[in-house]
Amino acid sequence: MVTISSEPLSAPLNVGFDYTRSLGPVLGRFATGLRGHTIAGVRGSDGRVLVPPAEYDPVTAEKLTEFVDVGTEGVVQTWSWNAQPLDGQPLSHAFAWALVKLDGADTGLLHAVDAGSPDKMSTGMRVRVRWAAEPVGSIRDIECFEPLDAEPVERQPVVGDDVTMLTTPIHLRYDHTASPEESRYLRGLAEGKLLGQRCPACDKVYIPPRGSCPTDGVPTEDEVELPDHGVVTTFCVVNVPFLGQRIKPPYVAAYILLDGADIPFLHLVLGCDAAEVRMGMRVRAQWRPRDQWGTTLENIDHFEPSGEPDAPYESYAQHL
Amino acid sequence: MGAQLAAVIGTGQTNHTAKRQDVSMAGLCREAIDRAMADAGTDWSDIDAVVLGKAPDLFEGVMMPELFLADALGATGKPLLRVHTAGSVGGSTGNVAASLVQSGVHRRVLAVAFEKQSESNAMWALSIMPPFHMPVGAGAGGYFAPHVRSYIRRSGAPNHIGAIVAAKDRRNGALNPYAHLKQPDITVESVQASPMLWDPIRYDETCPSSDGAAAVVIADEQTAKGRPAAWIHATAMRTEPTTFAGRDQVSPQAGKDAAAALWKQAGIKDPVSEVDVAEIYVPFSWFEPMWLENLGFTEEGQGWKFTEAGETAIGGRLPVNPSGGVLSSNPIGASGLLRYAEAAMQVLGRAGEHQVDGARVAVGHAYGGGSQYFSLWVVGSERPGAR
Numbered sequence: 001m002v003t004i005s006s007e008p009l010s011a012p013l014n015v016g017f018d019y020t021r022s023l024g025p026v027l028g029r030f031a032t033g034l035r036g037h038t039i040a041g042v043r044g045s046d047g048r049v050l051v052p053p054a055e056y057d058p059v060t061a062e063k064l065t066e067f068v069d070v071g072t073e074g075v076v077q078t079w080s081w082n083a084q085p086l087d088g089q090p091l092s093h094a095f096a097w098a099l100v101k102l103d104g105a106d107t108g109l110l111h112a113v114d115a116g117s118p119d120k121m122s123t124g125m126r127v128r129v130r131w132a133a134e135p136v137g138s139i140r141d142i143e144c145f146e147p148l149d150a151e152p153v154e155r156q157p158v159v160g161d162d163v164t165m166l167t168t169p170i171h172l173r174y175d176h177t178a179s180p181e182e183s184r185y186l187r188g189l190a191e192g193k194l195l196g197q198r199c200p201a202c203d204k205v206y207i208p209p210r211g212s213c214p215t216d217g218v219p220t221e222d223e224v225e226l227p228d229h230g231v232v233t234t235f236c237v238v239n240v241p242f243l244g245q246r247i248k249p250p251y252v253a254a255y256i257l258l259d260g261a262d263i264p265f266l267h268l269v270l271g272c273d274a275a276e277v278r279m280g281m282r283v284r285a286q287w288r289p290r291d292q293w294g295t296t297l298e299n300i301d302h303f304e305p306s307g308e309p310d311a312p313y314e315s316y317a318q319h320l
Numbered sequence: 321m322g323a324q325l326a327a328v329i330g331t332g333q334t335n336h337t338a339k340r341q342d343v344s345m346a347g348l349c350r351e352a353i354d355r356a357m358a359d360a361g362t363d364w365s366d367i368d369a370v371v372l373g374k375a376p377d378l379f380e381g382v383m384m385p386e387l388f389l390a391d392a393l394g395a396t397g398k399p400l401l402r403v404h405t406a407g408s409v410g411g412s413t414g415n416v417a418a419s420l421v422q423s424g425v426h427r428r429v430l431a432v433a434f435e436k437q438s439e440s441n442a443m444w445a446l447s448i449m450p451p452f453h454m455p456v457g458a459g460a461g462g463y464f465a466p467h468v469r470s471y472i473r474r475s476g477a478p479n480h481i482g483a484i485v486a487a488k489d490r491r492n493g494a495l496n497p498y499a500h501l502k503q504p505d506i507t508v509e510s511v512q513a514s515p516m517l518w519d520p521i522r523y524d525e526t527c528p529s530s531d532g533a534a535a536v537v538i539a540d541e542q543t544a545k546g547r548p549a550a551w552i553h554a555t556a557m558r559t560e561p562t563t564f565a566g567r568d569q570v571s572p573q574a575g576k577d578a579a580a581a582l583w584k585q586a587g588i589k590d591p592v593s594e595v596d597v598a599e600i601y602v603p604f605s606w607f608e609p610m611w612l613e614n615l616g617f618t619e620e621g622q623g624w625k626f627t628e629a630g631e632t633a634i635g636g637r638l639p640v641n642p643s644g645g646v647l648s649s650n651p652i653g654a655s656g657l658l659r660y661a662e663a664a665m666q667v668l669g670r671a672g673e674h675q676v677d678g679a680r681v682a683v684g685h686a687y688g689g690g691s692q693y694f695s696l697w698v699v700g701s702e703r704p705g706a707r
Contacts, residue, residue, distance in 0.1 A: 013450055165341065176451050238456075253457075320568070
């Protein structure tokens with residue numbers, strides 16, 4: 001019997017990409033300025049100087065083009081103490097998030113203030129930019145702001161071609177949790193069993209089980225153990241490599257309809273030339289060695305031809 | 321229904337290309353918006369509300385981009401809605417904007433949709449491998465290729481039909497100054513000689529990855545009367561789950577239902593003879609015959625014969641994608657609104673080199689997700705009921 005546990009299974013799902021930003025004329029000017037230790041604002045239709053510069057006027061929506069360099073010192077308009085910074089924030093030790101209205105600007109710029117402790121922070125206090133050690137043309141070229149009585153740090157500007165692009169790495173770390181029914185199915189896989197569920201209303205057998213029938217909306221509790229053989233309903237041959245791919249192309253990605261199931265799932269077909277794979281081909285699971293099994297469909301390394309005659313089209317046509 | 325009349329009075333789009341690195345996302349949207357506003361002869365004071373369409377946020381890595389784009393979209397102090405229905409979003413953005421006018425809530429609404437694919441990699445974003453699953457997914461092409469194979473098997477279509485569509489759409493794209501791909505010399509043979517990416521889908525049968533945006537201005541009857549207008553005769557949207565037992569992945573029920581609702585609302589009995597031109601969402605060539613059948617332009621199993629006979633080319637019985645379609649430009653979030661805008665341009669007589677002579681009734685179509693979201697509209701050069 002399958003070990004029954006009520007705890008749903010969880011596993012990490014980490015998603016990350018180095019996104020590239022084309023900055024356009026306004027943000028490009030701002031980024032280029034930062035790298036050279038100047039801060040560009042832009043004058044809005046109401047005469048205010050907006051920092052960071054807006055591409056389009058917040059009042060009239062017209063394109064803005066009148067750049068105004070502002071000071072590198074300013075006044076804290078408001079602030080909040082960040083006692084436990086997260087990875088990727090401007091400073092790794094405690095700091096204040098603050099809106100800093102730079103001299104000559106009419107709006108506040110959100111950044112970090114390295115004040116040491118919250119009792120050194122106050123609304124109305126003056127602060128100055130601490131430039132980053134290696135400016136690249138990004139808001140991070142301002143390492144942070146600091147109180148005027150801090151020991152100044154000598155940093156060199158960089159002059160070069162205009163900054164037009166920015167790379168923004170973004171990483172999301174999820175805890176992916178399976179449903180109770182899917183967890184039961186996954187624990188079944190860890191014991192070499194394929195467990196589905198039958199809908200009490202339409203009698204359709206789902207694998208993986210959903211816990212409820214997507215057609216009838218009723219709970220599915222009737223467990224069905226399915227064999228590890230079935231039919232290829234349809235498939236494609238993946239010839240194209242791509243970022244994040246885990247199977248080396250070319251490979252056959254096929255919908256496998258297990259005998260007794262009413263919905264196919266995607267899996268890999270090996271064991272014959274890709275050109276020999278066909279709709280209706282009978283296949284059976286090729287399991288990985290038992291000591292490599294986990295709570296995953298990857299316990300089945302692939303499906304391969306069983307050698308039985310092809311299933312007639314009519315037998316799987318309603319599953320396409 | 322008691323709906324107010326609504327009409328498209330202006331359309332705009334960017335020059336679509338692989339990488340628009342001269343503009344930000346805001347600048348990209350504004351290029352389309354500024355052209356739509358100029359086409360409509362409106363300015364910002366005329367716009368009551370803004371609707372933005374965008375496909376999954378993972379494509380640019382910006383959560384809720386409508387917030388930081390509000391200034392650029394002229395939405396300060398106005399209602400701003402964001403629509404998201406995967407690849408069909410451009411179409412549903414048009415439908416939502418239309419409904420804001422048809423309901424009498426607003427008089428003039430700006431609909432905008434965009435995608436800046438060069439900021440990321442859609443193939444990666446569509447192939448995120450969650451734990452516990454078999455990692456065989458391979459982007460949109462990997463998802464749709466098995467269903468294209470099913471269509472070929474079910475309909476008995478010969479293998480070259482997809483190449484006919486690809487060659488036609490790319491040649492049409494060469495007539496469209498905004499198209500990403502312009503390939504006037506492409507042939508059925510050259511498409512068939514291109515590399516097989518996701519068998520049975522070849523490289524030349526696959527949409528490009530584009531940066532681009534589209535915009536339309538939708539106005540009420542009082543604004544639209546007495547000026548060039550593409551009157552909205554019907555809109556429809558339907559949805560179904562990605563997978564369920566017995567689901568028809570080749571011709572989904574939601575698409576059939578959306579089409580049936582659309583024809584009924586528009587008073588169209590025989591779509592293939594009453595519609596003059598269709599802009600249909602065809603990201604992979606085989607989806608032309610598949611959607612011809614799903615939408616009811618042909619009987620089931622007959623779509624490929626219509627395509628093979630040349631009836632979907634400009635000059636055919638029902639020109640499909642004279643703009644070059646998604647196969648020539650695919651800024652994903654904008655692609656549906658481009659279909660809608662191109663349909664409007666046809667009945668306005670503003671499609672330039674790819675104008676279908678005498679087009680009076682046109683269809684815009686978009687689908688998204690795993691063929692599970694469908695958006696449609698019918699626009700006409702005359703008011704509804706005047707035909």
